[in-house]
Amino acid sequence: MAWLDFTTTISDGMAYWPDNAPVHIRKTLSIAAGDAANVTEMSLSVHTATHVDAPLHFLADGDDVTRLDLATLLGPAWLVEIQDPKFITRAEIEHLPLGKGSRVLFKTRNSRHEWATQPFDAEFVRVRADAAEWLRDQGVVCVGVDYLSVGPADTHNILLRAGITVIEGLALQHAEPGEYEMICLPLKIEGADGAPARVIAQKKGGSA
Numbered sequence: 001m002a003w004l005d006f007t008t009t010i011s012d013g014m015a016y017w018p019d020n021a022p023v024h025i026r027k028t029l030s031i032a033a034g035d036a037a038n039v040t041e042m043s044l045s046v047h048t049a050t051h052v053d054a055p056l057h058f059l060a061d062g063d064d065v066t067r068l069d070l071a072t073l074l075g076p077a078w079l080v081e082i083q084d085p086k087f088i089t090r091a092e093i094e095h096l097p098l099g100k101g102s103r104v105l106f107k108t109r110n111s112r113h114e115w116a117t118q119p120f121d122a123e124f125v126r127v128r129a130d131a132a133e134w135l136r137d138q139g140v141v142c143v144g145v146d147y148l149s150v151g152p153a154d155t156h157n158i159l160l161r162a163g164i165t166v167i168e169g170l171a172l173q174h175a176e177p178g179e180y181e182m183i184c185l186p187l188k189i190e191g192a193d194g195a196p197a198r199v200i201a202q203k204k205g206g207s208a
Helices: 129-138 153-161
Strands: 003-005 024-029 039-043 051-053 074-081 103-107 142-145 165-168 178-186 194-203
Touching (some): 051 178, 153 165
Parallel strands (some): 074 103, 142 165
Antiparallel strands (some): 003 194, 024 039, 051 165, 051 194, 178 194
16 A cells, blocks of 8 residues: 655745744755755744644743654554534534543545645634543543644643643645554754654555
8 A cells, every 4th residue: 555645844934823833945055056065944833734743832840852752653543534514523523432641643524625835724623622632531542633723722732731742834735534654753853843744644544
C-alpha cells in the first residue's frame, strides 16, 4: 500500500490562527539573481498548518515539544468521518472501537475544501468537551483534527492534561475512513509549545 501524505503544505500567506504570527516565506538568496545557491527564509507560528501541540501550549508547567512521547505519534490510527456540521460529539463517537493506546483522526466538514489557502474560518468543526472527556476515559493517546485547532481551551486542557498528544491542521481532503499506520514527526524546537509536523499514513484493512 502507498504512503499517503496527511500534511498541509506551508505556503506564503496561508490561513493562520488570528492572534498568531502570519506566514511569510521569501528567498534571501537566489541563483537567478546571481547568488551561488537558493536560500529560503520563513517566519511563522509553531501552530501553522499541520502541527503538534505540546502540553506547554495550555499548561503553564507542561512539557515543551522536545519532551513529547513520540510513541503516541507512531502506529495504528483510526480515521473517522464526522457528520455533525458543527462539533465532534460524544454521541457520534462513543460507538468507536477505541481503547487504551488508541490514536484517532477526525475528518469533518472542514475537509470539504482546501481550507489552508482560504481566509480563516471561525466556524470550523471542533471537538466538544464531552467528546474530549470520553476520549480521555478510553485511554486514547493521540487525537488529530482537520483544522488549525482541536477546539476551545477546555477541550485542549482535557486532552493535554490527560497526556493525549494533539495533531492539528491535518490534510484529510482525499483520505478515506478506516485504519491506518501513521507516522507523525514534529520538529524538535527547544522551549516550544508546538511544532510543525510531517504526517504520513498507510491504509490498513477494515473501516470505522
